[in-house]
Amino acid sequence: MESMMPAPLDEEPDQAQSALLELQSENQALRARLDSLLELAHRNQNIMARHQSFDLKIIGANSFRELITNIFSALAVTSELDVVSLVLFDKLGDLQQMLSDLKIDLNEFPHLIFLRHEVELSQPETALRKPQLGLYQSLAYSSYFSSFNKKPASIAIIPMRRQGRLIGCLNLGSFKADRFQPNMATDFIERLGSIIAICLENVINNERLTYIGLTDPLTNVSNRRYVEQRMLEEIARARRQRYSIACMYLDIDFFKQINDRYGHQGGDDVLKEVAKRIKDELRLSDTLGRFGGEEFVVVLVNTNLHDAIQVAERIRKSIAGNEFVLSESGTCQATISIGLTTIDENSNYDDASSIARDLVLRADRALYQAKNGGRNQVRCF
Template sequence: MNHTLHPAHIQHQLEQMRQENLLLRTRLQDILEQAHRNQNIMERHQHFDLKIIGASHFEELISHIFSALAITSELDMVTLILLDARTDLQKMLADLRIDLSSFPHLHFIRHSKELQIHSLPLLKPVLGPYQDLHHARLFRCCHKKPRSVAVIPLLRQNKLIGYLNLGSLQADRFQHSMATDFIERLGSIIAICLENVLNNERLVYIGLTDPLTQVSNRRYVEQRMLEEIARARRQNYSIACMYLDIDYFKNINDQCGHQGGDDVLCEVARRIKAELRLSDTLGRFGGEEFVVLLINTSLHDAALVAERIRRSIASSPFALTDGGQCKTSISIGLTVVGLQENFGDANHVAREMLARADHALYAAKHGGRNRVCYQ
């Protein structure tokens, strides 16, 4: 029997082998390229992890989340929602002079139900197509609507602290069927980093806050004075300083007890703060004395603010914890440091400014109290 293969058949087999070999090479090349891409992606995410883990301040961490994460994960949109039931977090950040308006993709809510997402509170990431009904509020700050989204709950010790929301203009980027292990890991790392920086900020806040009245303490006000004196020089504006002292405070302690005195101190601080801007600084200097710094303010405008404060204190009685009431007033010394006085050593300028406000307060006290005097 003749088993000799026809040359044409041999040629066909060789061509088939060449095609299979070419296909294998192509597949191998694809696998190598995908491995290389995966390696790059892994390196980028490791770099991102190191960035956010190394962040020690709230602003630094939030900046990394909105900028570095979008680049690292090739996302079109990243937003962050934080739960702040009593607005304590926002108040603390505001008191620390953290400008939340510079982060338009960051929002605070008082309860997770405000987001109107089905099955809230979420305990696992939810991936899928964008739906106005469920996702509009998550991405309301974005110029475009995403086509697919990943909503990642941020959990610490089984407690929901917020949501990280990722959006893509690609409809197939996030799908229900996708595994969520990597996204859950991302959420865990960001939740831990958020808790860490917020605890750091709270430590700073506690160290710079009067524990009774919850306004700034003397150390913080003195620090702010130096900062504002330097800024006023750079930006060519005046700053005003008020020294305030509650009138006859010893009588309040004697008649209403120390708890009554504490009640009055807290309410006085609240009424003063209500008349100030976010950029201004209020601090308790000790006892019944407070100091206020008014930024970019003329003597005329500062006097109007001081008079509003004086009227606010004197106009209505103070409710006490024991159910009683008491009335009091406040004396205010006011001074302004203009451009012509703001030169030389900043510490000297701060001491002179405070001394002038103190002298004006002395004049208000000796002029009959419950009044504003200028120097």
């Protein structure tokens, strides 16, 4: 009968060694998992910190330009996006006109898209009730990313609503096809859209208040206070950049006779149309304001005397050459007299307030010469 022999003693260390190696391997796997989780936690913490910083930036924005700049620059970095665009609905075009009057050049923001109505997005209104995530499709989403030559692979379209009204869409894009997927949770981007919508409403309201305070309510051009403020700014800028500026003083000829003949409504119609015709001959960088009554002042930046005379003549001809349609009493004719003066880089060295007063005074004297010379003409001083 075969006796039961104990296992060799050297097998026990082998089993122990195997268990130890298995434990070490398990421990290394756990350590790798912990390191991965720790790295993810750090990444999420950094992402959260970046988004908090972004939120503070846009909430603290005091102007339309500052807010839009932060949306296009900071958001792309914060969220690691390849493209960001913004659609705003401006049904009457009054928002764009106001921003233009406030000297905000919308050409600075090629990815800011103004549309009159939702139908221009080539999508049913029901599609804009909640965020849309997924692959980019040209037929559905080209309007959102029309300003980009290279289109994204995946997109997130975030409707922005205020008080139940759709004011626009924030549009995010990535060149990675798996960045935005239809089954992703949308809580975070909906919150982002809500914050930006509130901030937009806030800065637009602030700009409207500024616009109202600096705008003549009848003609919708700048008022005297704004022109005087801009003139000081332009004198300082012209001094730094060493260029000339011109100042025009304009006065509608025989305006009292227009009021007497066609009534105050007729006079108001002429004032509004004169302001429009003057503005049509100016650049965005120029400033037009009503100084009171039938008088207007224009500041032309980076303009010498020769070019200023050409602008003044265009204005004069546009007013004298076309009848004015009145809202209550047919049509009438009107002309304008213009006084003009300039200051160049060699004489722009005195106190800015003194220079501004002198420019207006010299332009007014030139206007007086135009009036005495027979009206409907441009004179220089």
